Amino acid sequence: VIFWIFVLDSVSHSRTHCRYPLGMEDGRIKDHDITASSQWYETTGPQYARLNREEGDGAWCPAGLLQPSDTQYLQVDLGQLTFLTVVGTQGRYARNSGNEFARMYRLNYSRDGLLWKSWKNRLGDKIMKANDNSYASVIKDLHPPVISRFIRLIPVTQVPNTVCMRVELYGCPWHDGLISYSSPEGQQMYSSPGYPIVSLNDSTYDGVHERRKLSGGLGQLTDGVIGQDDFLVTRQYHVWQGYDYVGWKNGSLGSGHVEMEFVFDKQRNFTSMKVHCNNMFQSGVKIFSSVSCSFKPRLLANWEAEPAEFHTVLDDRNPSARYVTVPLGRRTAKALRCRFTFADMWMMFSEISFQSGEKGRWVNTVIPTQMTPVVTSAWPNEESQPDNGNTPVLIGCLVTIILLLVVIIFLILRCQYVCKVLEKAPRRILEEVTVRLSSSSDTVILQTPPVPPRVSQMDPPYERIFLLDPQYQDPAALRNKLPELSQSAEASACGGGYAEPDVTQCTPHQCFHNSVPHYAETDIVSLQGVTGSNMYAVPALTVDSLTRKDISVAEFPRHRLFFREKLGEGQFGEVHLCEAEGLPEFLGEGAPLPDRDGRSVLVAVKQLRADATNNARNDFLKEIKIMSRLNDPNIIQLLCVCVSSDPLCMVTEYMENGDLNMFLSQREMESTLTHANNIPSVSLSDLLHMSVQISSGMRYLASLNFVHRDLATRNCLLDRRLTIKIADFGMSRNLYSSDYYRIQGRAVLPIRWMAWESILLGKFTTASDVWAFGVTLWEIFTLCKEQPYSLLSDEQVIENTGEFFRNQGRQIFLFPPPLCPSSLFELMMRCWDRDIADRPTFEGLYQMESSG
Known part of the structure; x- marks a missing residue:
């Protein structure tokens, strides 16, 4: 029994976890x-369109200007x-020699290579956003997913x-092998006056819709989305009630039943059919009372x-939606009807799947066997062996499987115990992040984007410095290594924005000791914040009485709140773009929202995940x-x-113009040419105005002794009047994943x-925010x-931060931007002054x- 429950549960949930390259x-x-x-050329042929690969000239490029x-x-x-x-895309980087990419694309697909269909999302949009640079990969989920063999990506x-x-x-x-189903169109449920109409149509069906009949396609019944107990509650955001179900009303079809036909890619031996049904009998909805399935061995038969x-x-006691498994007796066919x-007024389905196989074997899993273990079951052909030979084999298989499950459960429990013990032990991250400064012969590991090394000409030898070495957690040892840092650290720790304004004042020695925090992995993970970002980190704030x-x-x-799209996610939370209905009236006068005449406004919603720890909460x-x-x-x-x-x-607020990084990267400097060709542009005064606004916002945070830790253009949002507001969504977005360096696969x-003292010493102050502000200015210009x-x-x-540490004149600075006035550079x-106190x-x- 345990085995069959495990098999059926893995079948029902495998599609939602189907995200393998x-x-x-x-x-x-x-x-x-x-x-x-x-x-374009032979070296930009389609065979070179492989993500993260640089063969040929680095990508597929169609001929001529698109x-x-x-x-x-x-x-x-x-x-x-x-x-x-899921679809992932990149542009042509070609080892920093290419700068071509597609900003948008469409997706066409075909199950047979002859009939092509156009993909569109659940709201009917066909265009997908792609890349904003040539090296970062952009990953897009397909909602709904596609069942196909041939895929075409069409740049737009x-x-x-x-x-x-x-x-x-x-x-x-797609081991189901189902290539199309036909059925009557879903219908509308008319409820009491004043309540919305519930539409139970198959909204993502990709076949022919004619004369209230669906034929030749696939849709919501095969998209992997399981409807909830209450059919009015949907798993998708910003869709109508009843969206997850396809439903029919008793008597509306001229009979007491719903007839569906299923066509498969080849002849199959069918073991069972699973139908996910709603059973909200209080509303007149029940699972079907019976089903009769006919078989066709060939399409022309x-x-x-x-x-x-x-x-x-x-079941008139439990209103929960459930799977109903229909045995099909291992009958062979290529099509089923x-x-x-009906058992009541309404019948509603959200998913239909089949267990089948060839030559007496059946499988139903969508996880590649070469990548992830799967649970399958093999049945001997009834005609090939007598029944008296099956029983010992089946019993032996079941006993073996049960023993394997017991061993697996024991190993999992053992692993969890060992992991808990290891988490209590001291952690070191020296092997993952080190400053490689021993000699010029050190191996340089290049990461995306791959570039030729520029620091390998530094003169050897010099002292090897390990990032976050324990000696740097000892104030005395650190003072011997870097005497001048102790003075600036004492000054900045007592009033330098690392705690709230009401923190008790400390002695110089205590302040210095507190200013060099240990960098244990638990602290590093906390830098990510709940949603994958770290807005205004204030370590001294307690939550005992919060x-x-x-x-x-x-x-x-x-x-x-109505979902529009996911902006990103972190370890324990997610950031969503939502529409907030009636928010201006709710907040009242003086609310910082655009005037929408009472309509919904866009907001960013940070949401804590259900599996978050108490510390994350x-x-x-x-x-x-x-x-x-903050105001x-x-x-x-x-x-x-x-x-x-x-x-x-x-x-929180959400700015319609998006983040500053994307806004500026899509524009050119204002000129006669940009005006004549209507090219989006910005002027030098615009850039200066943006810089002043960012410094004004950071001045406010510094006055409260708050430290941002992640100031960058990706974390600056703009409204329609180019007003900038500093935020913290950048780290949570896949778009900017290459801007972050991952430690042991967890912290980023x-x-x-980051300032050199933040990287080497784990020290974050308003002075390190000033360093980041300088880099942000460089981005702007x-x-x-x-x-x-x-x-x-x-x-x-x-490595370059180590040169700031030694202060021997070998550190590399960012080059002056061509558009930047010399005074601003x-x-x-x-x-970027090496000494904290001089910034x-x-x-x-x-x-x-x-003033300037």
């Missing part, structure tokens, strides 16, 4: 399976029917442009005379308390919260924006066209920028 990057998809409508009316495509033959859930442009693409596809084999019939046991008989009364913003009705409430105290025109504002029930949510640090230190790998960036250089304050920076 299908072989573009690792070469399992062969060159001859990748074709294209055209190619016009808005063109339909150039890259086609991939997956070799078998596949459940496709709004102006004539050269595009190149690298691609990876993610999913798993007649239906066999003897159907397989099954009567369900109706099933008639489901309750709802400490939160100064109002509780917003959760049902008024406390951190989330602490972040709410901190943000509720500045250039700081993102907490508007309201949803904390009366789980999951905990905080609702924005090392290209390069129009975010490249990453800081783009010619250095991540390891080389860390001098200001950047002051922000300007944000108050001084604001005054200098405002």
